[in-house]
Every structure is written in C-alpha cells, then in structure tokens.
Amino acid sequence: MVNRKLIKELLSESSCTHNKDKDKKGGCDKPKPGATSGGCAFEGAQIALFPYADAAHLVHAPATCQGASWETRATLTSYEGEDNTPLGYYTDVTTNDVIFGGHEKLEKSIEYVAEHKKPKAIFVYETCVTAMIGDDMDNIASRMEEKYQIPIVVVHAPGFVGGKNLGSRLGGEAVLNHLIGTREPEEVHPYGINLIGDYNVTGDMWQYTPILEKIGIKIVSTLAGDGRIEKIQMAHTAKLNVIVCAKSLITLTRKMEEQYQIPHVSVSFYGKRDTTNAIRSIVNAFGDEALSAKAEEVIKEEEEKLEQRLIPYRKILEGKKAILNT
Ligand code: SF4
Incomplete structure (x- = not known):
C-alpha cells in the first residue's frame, strides 16, 4: 500500500541540496497535472532497479504502464545468466480485475516468473490502477517469498504519487527495507564501497571501476x-557509500548512515578532472596514507595513458x- 508518510518524508529530504524548505515542511515541488509526462514515479522506480539483471521485474498493471517504460536505457550488465533487464513482465490487469481484484493474477504471475525464470529476486511494481483497486500486494509477496525462498520486493511507487525522481527514491526505499542487511559476506573488506546512482548506461561504470580496484x-x-541481488544484500558491510551523480538516492545514503x-x-x-577528484574524495574518506x-x-x-590516447584527437x-554531449 502507498505509504503517505514515507512519500512526504522523501519529498522533504533534509540532505538534498535542492530542498528549498529548511523547516522540512515544503521540500520538493508537488506534482502538477501533466508533470509525470517526463516519467512517472513507477517509471523512476523501475529505472533505478532495472539494472539488476539477475532479478525479474514484474509490473502489476495493464500493459500500457509497461509499454511506457520498458527498457528505456542501455544499462549494460556482465551477468552471465539470463539478462532480465530487457525482458518485460506484467500481470495484464483488465477491467474485470479492477472490479473483482487483481490478486489472483498477481499470484499466478509471480509463480510463473519464479518457476520459469528462476531469478535471484523479483521486484513487483505497484502502479496507478493496482494501487487504486487496493490489491494486498505485500501479503501476496510475503507468501510467495516463503514458497520460493527468494526475495520478492514490492515497490510502492504508483505514478500518481509524483514524478520519476520520487519513484527512484521509492525504489531505493524498497531495496533498503527488503534487501540491504539480509546477507553476510565471508569477510569484510577494509576499503569496501557501495556505488549508488550509477546505472552503467552504455557501460560507463566499467571505465572507472577497474581503476578503483x-x-x-x-x-x-x-x-x-551491473548490480547483483546478493551483493546489494551485503551493502551494509561497506565502509563508504559513493553517490555517483544521481541525487535521487540521497535519502537511501542518509538512512544507511543512520542505520549502519x-x-x-x-x-x-565525467571527464579527467572529475575522475581524479572523485578518486581523491573516495580515498580521503578512508583517511589511510x-x-x-x-x-x-x-x-x-x-x-x-589518457594523454597519449588524446594525441590524435588534439x-x-x-x-x-x-x-x-554526455
Ligand atoms: S503508473 Fe500510472 S502514471 Fe505511470 S504509466 Fe502507469 S498509469 Fe501511467
């Protein structure tokens, strides 16, 4: 079910530099009619979580919602199993389901995806129609989770709650509340980091992660x-969160700071100077000479090496x- 208190909190994020309201009463702009044309909250949540290629992304909605957002960005993965990011699953809610409820369809769809695709997790997205008919998605998900022994994460980000940015924050909340902290690593690395808000569009992450390593x-x-479910479950053991460009997940990092x-x-x-500065910011945070x-x-x-490669361009x-154009 849509959590109004959480949405209010996410729209008044105290750590966000765009937050105009210092008393935490106003915060981000409220959505206006037509404002979701740049992407609704559901799309934002899906965009934030889509790069988990080892998870299936099931949309509880009529086909139109899925059509609005399906694989809109070239987020690359090195996952060797079936890449679920470009695969769109939806429950195909119809007028009949609006009248009698779509819970049966949701249950059957989760069963289908779990049995046929065997993903590491299933993200189930609530959308405008299913939020309004009031299907108890959390209850179904927790029953299915027990049956299949994989995380089944309901993402409560129907489009009517706001725009894309809010949806990404709600996606982050779902990950924080259902995945992070649910698995322990064999050993904790002294310089472990989480990369937050980089979606590896066209593989940009792979340009700098080898340098960090x-x-x-x-x-x-x-x-x-290029995310993996098992890794995000162990994110609480990292020593530093690194937010890469996107500020939409600032609430997640603030809460991880409070909780962990x-x-x-x-x-x-972006670019030589930024990359050098980014590396220095990361290592400085560890304070290790x-x-x-x-x-x-x-x-x-x-x-x-870069200077050499730039010679022909110069x-x-x-x-x-x-x-x-970046
Ligand atoms: S969730 Fe709502 S706003 Fe978003 S695509 Fe579906 S119907 Fe449209």
Whole structure:
C-alpha cells in the first residue's frame, strides 16, 4: 500500500541540496497535472532497479504502464545468466480485475516468473490502477517469498504519487527495507564501497571501476548498474557509500548512515578532472596514507595513458570549439 508518510518524508529530504524548505515542511515541488509526462514515479522506480539483471521485474498493471517504460536505457550488465533487464513482465490487469481484484493474477504471475525464470529476486511494481483497486500486494509477496525462498520486493511507487525522481527514491526505499542487511559476506573488506546512482548506461561504470580496484578499493555492491541481488544484500558491510551523480538516492545514503554508520561522498566520473577528484574524495574518506599514496600513483599512471590516447584527437581538434554531449 502507498505509504503517505514515507512519500512526504522523501519529498522533504533534509540532505538534498535542492530542498528549498529548511523547516522540512515544503521540500520538493508537488506534482502538477501533466508533470509525470517526463516519467512517472513507477517509471523512476523501475529505472533505478532495472539494472539488476539477475532479478525479474514484474509490473502489476495493464500493459500500457509497461509499454511506457520498458527498457528505456542501455544499462549494460556482465551477468552471465539470463539478462532480465530487457525482458518485460506484467500481470495484464483488465477491467474485470479492477472490479473483482487483481490478486489472483498477481499470484499466478509471480509463480510463473519464479518457476520459469528462476531469478535471484523479483521486484513487483505497484502502479496507478493496482494501487487504486487496493490489491494486498505485500501479503501476496510475503507468501510467495516463503514458497520460493527468494526475495520478492514490492515497490510502492504508483505514478500518481509524483514524478520519476520520487519513484527512484521509492525504489531505493524498497531495496533498503527488503534487501540491504539480509546477507553476510565471508569477510569484510577494509576499503569496501557501495556505488549508488550509477546505472552503467552504455557501460560507463566499467571505465572507472577497474581503476578503483587497482588502487585497492573493493566494490561491495552497486545500486544498480551491473548490480547483483546478493551483493546489494551485503551493502551494509561497506565502509563508504559513493553517490555517483544521481541525487535521487540521497535519502537511501542518509538512512544507511543512520542505520549502519556508513558515511557518504558525492562524486562525478565525467571527464579527467572529475575522475581524479572523485578518486581523491573516495580515498580521503578512508583517511589511510598508504591508500592515498597508491591512489596518486594510479592517477598519475592513468592520466599519462589518457594523454597519449588524446594525441590524435588534439591534432584533429586543435583550434576548434567542440560541444560534448554526455
Ligand atoms: S503508473 Fe500510472 S502514471 Fe505511470 S504509466 Fe502507469 S498509469 Fe501511467
């Protein structure tokens, strides 16, 4: 069921720099009619969670909701099993279900997906129609979770509650409340980080994660680029949350700081200067001299390599103005 208190809280996020209201009463702009044309809350939640390719994404809705959002971005994965991101599952709610309830259809759809696709988890998205008919999705999900022994996470982000950004926050809440902290790793890495808000669109994450690993930093989990369910379940054991560009998940990092004492830094990996600054921000947060020295060594090495690769472009572009479309 839609949690009004939570939505109010998410619209007044105290850590968000865009929050105009210092008394936490107003916060983000309220949705206006037509405002969801840039993407509704359901779409935002799905976009935030879609990159978990080892999870199935089941939309409890008429086909139209799924059609509005289905795989809108090229979020790449290295998952070797079946990539569930480009696969759209929905329950096909009809007028009959609006009158008599769509719970049976939901139950059968979860059974179908669990038995035929064997995903590591199922995200079940509530949408406008199913929120209004009031199907008890949480109850069905918890019964199915017991039956199939995989996490079945209901994401309460129907489009009418607001826009895409709010939906991403609600997706983050669902992950925080149902997945994070539900699995323990064999060992806790001293320089473990979570990458929050990078969706690995066209594989951009793979440009900088090898550099971080070379320095000695371990990526414990990602939300959600190239993500895995088992890894996000262990996200509470990371020592630092790194928010990459997207501010939509700032509430999640604030709550992880409160619940698990994980501090966060906000960085960007766009371009040489940003990447160097991002690496320094991450290592500085650990306050370890040896790690910082290693980082400087790797930065020098990578910047030199980049300069070499830029030589042909400099020749072509010298004396010209260029526009970068990122
Ligand atoms: S959840 Fe609501 S606003 Fe979003 S696509 Fe479905 S009907 Fe439209």
